[in-house]
Amino acid sequence: MDKIHSMPKRVGAIKFGLISPREVRKMSITPIITADTYDDDGYPIDMGLMDLRLGVIDPGLKCKSCGSRAGECPGHFGHIELVAPVIHIGFNKIIRKILRSTCRKCSKLLLEPAKKDEYLSQLNTLKEIGHLPETYVNEIFKEARKAKNCPYCGEEQLEIKFEKPSDYIEDGEKLTPTEIRDRLENITDDDVRVMGMNPETARPEWMILTVLPVPPVTVRPSITLESGQRSEDDLTHKLVDIIRINQRFQENREAGAPQLIIEDLWELLQYHVTTYFDNEVSGVPPARHRSGRPLKTLTQRLKGKEGRFRGSLSGKRVNFSARTVVSPDPNLSINEVGIPYEIAKHMTIPLKVITSNIDILKKYVSNGRLIYPGANYVVRGDGKRVKITEINSEELAEKLEIGWTVERQLIDGDIVLFNRQPSLHKMSIMAHTVKVLPYKTFRLNPSVCPPYNADFDGDEMNLHVLQNYEAMAEAKILMQVQENILSPRFGGPIIGGIHDHISGMFLLTRNEKNVNKNDALELLRKAEVRELPEPMGYDEVGDPFWSGKQIFSQILPKGLNLEFSAEVCMKCDTCKKKECEHDSYVFIEDGELISGTIDERAIGAFKGLVLDKIVKEFGTTRGSQFIDDVTKLAIRGIMRTGLSFGISDEDIPKEAQVQIQKSLVTAETEVSKLIAAYEAKELDPFPGRTLDETIELSIMQKLGKARDQAGNIAGNYLGLENSAVIMARSGARGSMLNLTQMAGCVGQQAVRGERIRRGYSGRTLPHFDKGDLGAHAHGFVKSSYKSGLNPTEYFFHAIGGREGLVDTAVRTSQSGYLQRRLVNALQDLEVQYDRTVRETRGVIVQFKYGEDGIDSTKSDYGEPEFVHKVVKSVTGKEVV
Amino acid sequence: MKKFSLLNHERIPMHEIMAEDEISSVLKQYGIGKEQLPKIKVNDPVIKEINATVGDVVKITRINPTSGKSYYYRLVIE
Ligand SMILES: [Mg+2]
Ligand SMILES: [Zn+2]
Ligand SMILES: [Zn+2]
Ligand SMILES: [Zn+2]
Numbered sequence A: 001m002d003k004i005h006s007m008p009k010r011v012g013a014i015k016f017g018l019i020s021p022r023e024v025r026k027m028s029i030t031p032i033i034t035a036d037t038y039d040d041d042g043y044p045i046d047m048g049l050m051d052l053r054l055g056v057i058d059p060g061l062k063c064k065s066c067g068s069r070a071g072e073c074p075g076h077f078g079h080i081e082l083v084a085p086v087i088h089i090g091f092n093k094i095i096r097k098i099l100r101s102t103c104r105k106c107s108k109l110l111l112e113p114a115k116k117d118e119y120l121s122q123l124n125t126l127k128e129i130g131h132l133p134e135t136y137v138n139e140i141f142k143e144a145r146k147a148k149n150c151p152y153c154g155e156e157q158l159e160i161k162f163e164k165p166s167d168y169i170e171d172g173e174k175l176t177p178t179e180i181r182d183r184l185e186n187i188t189d190d191d192v193r194v195m196g197m198n199p200e201t202a203r204p205e206w207m208i209l210t211v212l213p214v215p216p217v218t219v220r221p222s223i224t225l226e227s228g229q230r231s232e233d234d235l236t237h238k239l240v241d242i243i244r245i246n247q248r249f250q251e252n253r254e255a256g257a258p259q260l261i262i263e264d265l266w267e268l269l270q271y272h273v274t275t276y277f278d279n280e281v282s283g284v285p286p287a288r289h290r291s292g293r294p295l296k297t298l299t300q301r302l303k304g305k306e307g308r309f310r311g312s313l314s315g316k317r318v319n320f321s322a323r324t325v326v327s328p329d330p331n332l333s334i335n336e337v338g339i340p341y342e343i344a345k346h347m348t349i350p351l352k353v354i355t356s357n358i359d360i361l362k363k364y365v366s367n368g369r370l371i372y373p374g375a376n377y378v379v380r381g382d383g384k385r386v387k388i389t390e391i392n393s394e395e396l397a398e399k400l401e402i403g404w405t406v407e408r409q410l411i412d413g414d415i416v417l418f419n420r421q422p423s424l425h426k427m428s429i430m431a432h433t434v435k436v437l438p439y440k441t442f443r444l445n446p447s448v449c450p451p452y453n454a455d456f457d458g459d460e461m462n463l464h465v466l467q468n469y470e471a472m473a474e475a476k477i478l479m480q481v482q483e484n485i486l487s488p489r490f491g492g493p494i495i496g497g498i499h500d501h502i503s504g505m506f507l508l509t510r511n512e513k514n515v516n517k518n519d520a521l522e523l524l525r526k527a528e529v530r531e532l533p534e535p536m537g538y539d540e541v542g543d544p545f546w547s548g549k550q551i552f553s554q555i556l557p558k559g560l561n562l563e564f565s566a567e568v569c570m571k572c573d574t575c576k577k578k579e580c581e582h583d584s585y586v587f588i589e590d591g592e593l594i595s596g597t598i599d600e601r602a603i604g605a606f607k608g609l610v611l612d613k614i615v616k617e618f619g620t621t622r623g624s625q626f627i628d629d630v631t632k633l634a635i636r637g638i639m640r641t642g643l644s645f646g647i648s649d650e651d652i653p654k655e656a657q658v659q660i661q662k663s664l665v666t667a668e669t670e671v672s673k674l675i676a677a678y679e680a681k682e683l684d685p686f687p688g689r690t691l692d693e694t695i696e697l698s699i700m701q702k703l704g705k706a707r708d709q710a711g712n713i714a715g716n717y718l719g720l721e722n723s724a725v726i727m728a729r730s731g732a733r734g735s736m737l738n739l740t741q742m743a744g745c746v747g748q749q750a751v752r753g754e755r756i757r758r759g760y761s762g763r764t765l766p767h768f769d770k771g772d773l774g775a776h777a778h779g780f781v782k783s784s785y786k787s788g789l790n791p792t793e794y795f796f797h798a799i800g801g802r803e804g805l806v807d808t809a810v811r812t813s814q815s816g817y818l819q820r821r822l823v824n825a826l827q828d829l830e831v832q833y834d835r836t837v838r839e840t841r842g843v844i845v846q847f848k849y850g851e852d853g854i855d856s857t858k859s860d861y862g863e864p865e866f867v868h869k870v871v872k873s874v875t876g877k878e879v880v
Numbered sequence B: 001m002k003k004f005s006l007l008n009h010e011r012i013p014m015h016e017i018m019a020e021d022e023i024s025s026v027l028k029q030y031g032i033g034k035e036q037l038p039k040i041k042v043n044d045p046v047i048k049e050i051n052a053t054v055g056d057v058v059k060i061t062r063i064n065p066t067s068g069k070s071y072y073y074r075l076v077i078e
Helices: A021-027 A089-101 A113-128 A134-145 A177-185 A189-194 A234-254 A259-277 A298-302 A308-313 A341-346 A358-367 A393-399 A446-452 A469-479 A500-509 A517-524 A548-553 A609-641 A654-679 A691-717 A723-730 A736-743 A791-826 A867-875 B020-030 B045-049
Strands: A078-087 A160-163 A167-170 A173-175 A208-214 A321-328 A336-340 A348-352 A375-379 A385-387 A405-409 A415-419 A429-437 A442-444 A460-465 A514-516 A544-547 A562-565 A585-589 A592-595 A844-846 B014-017 B039-041 B057-064 B068-077
Touching (some): A021 A208, A089 A160, A089 A167, A089 A259, A113 A134, A177 A208, A336 A415, A358 A405, A415 A469, A429 A469, A544 A548, A548 A592
Parallel strands (some): B039 B068
Antiparallel strands (some): A562 A585
């Protein structure tokens, strides 16, 4: 019945203007003249701040103005007649500009008539083409200010100084608000137009207040404390102050008080009106509560993160949501989320009672809210919502009938939305199925960390429970985790193995490893595998054994064919493919891993080719099952051998240390030679570079090479039996550079890509010679992290490290702002059923989404064609 | 001085002024009015080059590796 009422309407135009004193009085229901709010009986005083005509907030009462109840009555404005005008603090900037560009005697805009016409027509064209006139208006003001004498009456213009917060001083004399208002009042409508304002909606004198609107009580509701005492809103407090001073001012003026006292009271009135609008004006002490807390006045209500715009309009709190810390659980499917019982008991889903579910719903209702799984509310046939308590649960279960609604608690299999802020892409909110678990954290499969960018160092995540079948179906089809394995950003998997999954698979599948029956069963226990393949062979005792590659093959789908170079590939000049002696050419035939090591290239999030292929060829369900199996198998794989890392893993033999030292010393002497050549002016500059740049570049180059060399030497002694090397080479975590810095040499510290040069004049620290260009004087760290840094090295390292911190801090805030602007600009664009992209007016932005209509998740890593791969998979031959 | 045509530059796709009947068939295809087309200003260098005037619709033929040929239509505005 009310459907038509809620039809969306289009806003035709919005016009901003100033409110005139006439308008204030017109919209006011009553003048407010007394500062007292309630009489001795607690009844609101007539023409006081709580006057009943200003609206109702107490439920049950009717509004004296409009007759509607609380909630329906929008509230009604009152007004305060100010005894003397005061400046509205928000308009100081423009008042200042106007005062300085108009005549102090005749109030004419200080420009020749011809000039005015020119500016006016220019403003009109700007308006027509939809440009903001602001910069142009500023130019007009600047031009008008230049006049020494009024071109109309010849009056000499004096300089007007502005003093915070709202004083205007002309030639040493303070202008009173009355004087300012008089000047503004005298400006002609035509001149107002030249100033870029519309005199019908914004006369300049309206920026000086003579009457103050009093907002309805609905805007400033009072609250009754438990003690029965009333506590008024901050705005009411401020209005009380204004009325008090206003009254005192009037009494004093009528009594003919001395000018000094009048001026003081005027200042005080200005202060109260100023802080009523904004209690954080610089130069004005904030008005405080009796307790010392600064009052929250109008500006404070709107401004900032918790203000009306960002806090109440752009973002709101919602029901049916939960938030807690997240922790990992590889035994959950990627599509699942573990939810604590405590949360499951509070989250509900409304279900209509029908014949097929009445028995189970009766059970839920009789369980009530304390016995899980239960129900928290029932909605009876007449639409009344009844809370289920211990007392009424049995009775309600008895009475339950078809047509009622039961709000039952979350159970396994429900669909919920899971989210981690900042929600930067669509994979930041995905649909999971519920798995109710003990303890107090949300549990998730570690493979879904990358899309959420989550880790478990205390991250919290939010959960939203869907409330109807349409929402659940939509979420399951579009938002479920398995539907988001492939990222539209690069067309590859964003969900997949991380860290230990990769190390685990690497350890399991690298080279030939014999796995006995016990271990094989243990490894595959949790995976969806029910049979072991033919063993690879039998040991001396005659017991069967399998290879790690065979074990991994069990979780691959039959019919999968794939070959690629693994992450560990040494990039040999000519790849021997299947015969690679480093076991780094992955060859999978009909779901059987024939050769190669499974590492980041195969199963990693972002890079996993096996993952990518399974999802694209066998579907998302098989893809999610594969990831589930990988996580379970990998975890057991890594536990079979164990993987740990300690300080001794950075040990390198004595001879290696000597070698590294030697190469570093050589580099240093080479640098010294370069410097000597530079000082002797024998150095040839690089093309397009100065001599100074050349020496810097050459030194950087030399030292960079020295660090790499140290790394290579260290790397030669650290083989694939070293766990750090395993992690780095398989792509699980860390890099060879990290290892180089730990075991070999930390290397050059840089600020903005250059050697460190800041500090004292001509040197970085006082214990170097002025002009010393040597490696150690400009932030080259010879030591390794393991051997430890000397004090100067440590200092340089701190300098370089800080740059990184500052960079990330600046970058996140900048990219956040950029993201917000982009989202605001694009949020209304929609891909229509005809595949065009249109905005709300139906204006076409793209005739085809992305101008090519390609869904990157359905194409091959963003490549437009797939034919070559199809031909190869069918014929087995590479076709060019 | 030698005069170069913008249209010969490899990064500038082909711009053509469309005939009335062609325009109406495009508008019909997308179910839109002329003002719902993307816009381009008359003072745009490429518009000056092909001598289009306000109210004309230009057809832009873009060639790229993912879509092959794609068409884009823009209404010339003031
Ligand atoms: Mg964290
Ligand atoms: Zn009312
Ligand atoms: Zn004058
Ligand atoms: Zn190889």
